[in-house]
Amino acid sequence: MSGRLFAEGLQKTFNKRQVVRGVSFQVAQGEVVGLLGPNGAGKTTSFNMVVGLVRPDAGRVRMEGADLTSLPMHRRTVHGLGYLPQESSIFRKLTVRQNFLSVLELQKGLDRAARERRAEQLLEEFDLRHVAEAPGEVLSGGERRRTEIARSLIPEPRFILFDEPFAGVDPINVGDIQAQIALLKSRGLGVLITDHNVQETLGICDRAYIIAQGQILEEGTPEQLVASPRARAVYLGERFRLQSG
Template sequence: MSILSLQNVSKSFESLKVTDGVSFDVPKGEALGIIGPNGAGKSTLFNLITGNLMSDNGKIFYDGRDVTRVPAMRRCLNGVGRSFQIPQPFEKLTVFENLVVAGAFGRDTSEAEVTQACAEILERTEMIDRANVPAGQLRLLERKRLELARALATDPKLLLLDEIAGGLTDAECQSLIQTIRDIHKSGVTIIWIEHVLHALTSVVERLLVLDFGRVIGIGEPGEIMESREVREIYLGIEV
């Protein structure tokens, strides 16, 4: 069964069409990667899935329900979580306090359950030793891990990751990949936008390629990266 289904979803800003008739399904438990050149509409697609933007046309189904006009807060409470490309934590709050805020507003449960869950998430994301550090003092990798932890604090069934590996060293990237693998193995469905292809393809089962808001390919990573159209459009290689 699909946890997410987009059917002919489109979004325009005045005369600019940034999402053009996008249709695809994501089965429960899958890890799907999304790639495409800058300006392809990847982040807009995430905003449509989360409800931060409303589509002009088409339908979005989450967990069997039509959520096309459901607001972002309700989608979050129903299990749609996300990280953002540029982490923007509450810098004067500690790492732990940042998680508690996310958990308190992003899940429908008691304060005690939120507190316990946040402690466990800090362990999973290797941030437990930074729990009492103000978020403004974190290094880049730690800020990325905090962004991931804040998304997990909402208890997502569907986790959207937006270029979470960007700007990291190879060693930092490998460490973060293992954390994402562990999250995926726990049963969380993942959709991951990423330009760091080796990170993406080491986790996902399928790749979806966007170009000018259109889906130009979706399938097994090796097959997609061998596609003539993908290599010409995404990699800039004339075949």
């Protein structure tokens, strides 16, 4: 049985305004799940409560029997929860190879040869060998995202949370990022995505949740959401269509 990440009854109030009202969702290993909704709907706050950036007023975040609710973000990493923020997290002055090695040096039980082998594997697997010696600051948006995704795998997470993975990525590279996310799924990782780019997100998701006014409005496959009158009326729009291929 695959492991699961659960958000259960999350609630949050800011300045006497309740922005999240009992939100619950789950992600299984080996699936990609979207968390979508209009601006101000509470999706970002819900996402950040799972990441560990915001403490819920009520509700729980748990994974495979472990209660993560009160743990800071770095402690959640130990339990197998990875996170990729919207803003660039790459070390801009380090080369792509050095970006990998700097994180590999923090992993216990790896000697220098093992660290270098793992860096080579990541360069190959994520098609980054041609920019291995290039500093992070000169990479394209797609190359930067691939580097960040590859680096996030070094601590061997079971789940990865993506905040706006398509932000700042040239349209020609959107399919590339979707392919990298599909690769994570094929490796058995659970992936949670929140993004304003609805078409791109639904194009890679197995399921998605739509949050409106601090609550889950709809949940289902992309096809089910597109067929939902409520999802169309509140968020997707009447003319929304899933793009094929």
